[in-house]
Amino acid sequence: MAFSTSPTYSNKSSPTERLGKNEKIGRRSEIHFYDDGDVELTAENITFRIHKNILALSSQAFSGMFMSAKPTDEDLIISSTTGKSIPRIELRDDAAPDIEKLLSFLYPNTFFEISWDDVASLLRLADKYIVETLTSACVAFLKRSYQEEPLQALKLSEVYRISTVYKESSKLVLDNFEQFFYEPKNLIGLSRNTINKLKVSRQQYVEGLNKLYCVTVDRRFPPLATEHLRSKFEECVKDICTFPFQVPSYSWMKLHQVDCSKHFECREELRRLKPFINERITTFFGDYEPLAWSRSQPSNTPPPNTPEARYPFIELRDD
Known part of the structure; x- marks a missing residue:
């Protein structure tokens, strides 16, 4: 046969x-x-x-x-x-070493732990021989570890159509766009479609930064709050729009840290502040999302009331 x-x-x-x-x-x-x-x-x-x-x-x-x-x-x-x-x-x-790893995964008398050194070859064998348990184990590894190698995770998730990992890893690739796109060899293994989607998302971010220069503060706020809000946006523009640009997740958090609470005369006006900022950010940059699977890092825990970082992303679909 x-x-x-x-x-x-x-x-x-x-x-x-x-x-x-x-x-x-x-x-x-x-x-x-x-x-x-x-x-x-x-x-x-x-x-x-x-x-x-x-x-x-x-x-x-x-x-x-x-x-x-x-x-x-x-x-x-x-x-x-x-x-x-x-x-x-x-x-x-x-x-032969790949077959040995496959059998070590299947046999109960041997222990084998998936790593970045072998996840690509194991995904290939799991796909070739239709070993669903191995496919699931590789996907679980990528979900746990994609933050360590986001570009590699993006490449593998595209080849094997793992939409969840594709979306999450794209967030970190876009957040470090220059680092990954500086060397053309880094893009080997990505389809032209994925590369184009990454570039379009990056361009949307840069255009959003340019739009910050033209922001106008809604007159529904009291004059003192309006002036303070305008100055806060000017600080953000100076911080995140100076070349080289800040990463998207930092820009998103910086804009959401605008605090004008002491300049509002009543809670109703203060409640309108957050929707106002969200509306401007969404208009400028599009929808951003936090990471779906984040490893807890107590040493890097943000201060209380700090907004959770959000990222641009692309999705695995045929556009």
Whole structure:
């Protein structure tokens, strides 16, 4: 049974020859070579003898192959430990260390923790062999860790259509736009569509900064409050619009920290202040959102009454 992107049975020697060649096919895996295993996987020059039930329960691709395909005599090898014939499956285009990590994730007797070093290869294997539990584990890792490598998280979430991670990682990429876009090689792996959406969002932010110069304070406020509010906006403009521009999350927080409470004569006027500021910010910059999954960092806890940082974002959809 042969697929260009799926496992394939592979052995062309006679049963007698196979008994003699059994040890010559490749090195045994030091972790996943079980004497009672009933199927062998080969990747590069490494042989894994494992259990068909574990593979079938974990992978829809292997389960479908075991149910629909029967190995011929040429696809079988003779186990030197049990003397029984077992199938050997060649895994094309897969690195042996990646298969070892996949099996370590599947087998209960081994422990494997996903990291940035292997999440890309594991997502590829999970997609190729339809291992839903591994896909879920990789997505959970990205949700926990996307703040460490937001650009890498954005690339992986686009390839594997993980819309939640795509949106959250885009917030941090846009918040550090110059850092990520300074080197063209950083953009390798992103589609033209995603790059364009990032650039459009960034342009909207820069245009919003320019509009701050023309802000007018609503006359519904008392004269003293109006004058103070105008001066506060002027401070914001000076702070966030001086090149190089402040990051969007900082600008959003700076604008929301405008405090004119002592200049209002009654609570009703003060209640109108926040909607006024929100209206201007939304008009200038569009909708911003906080991070959906933030790791608590007690040492960096903001002072009381400090607004939660919000970020621009893009979403995973075909525009």
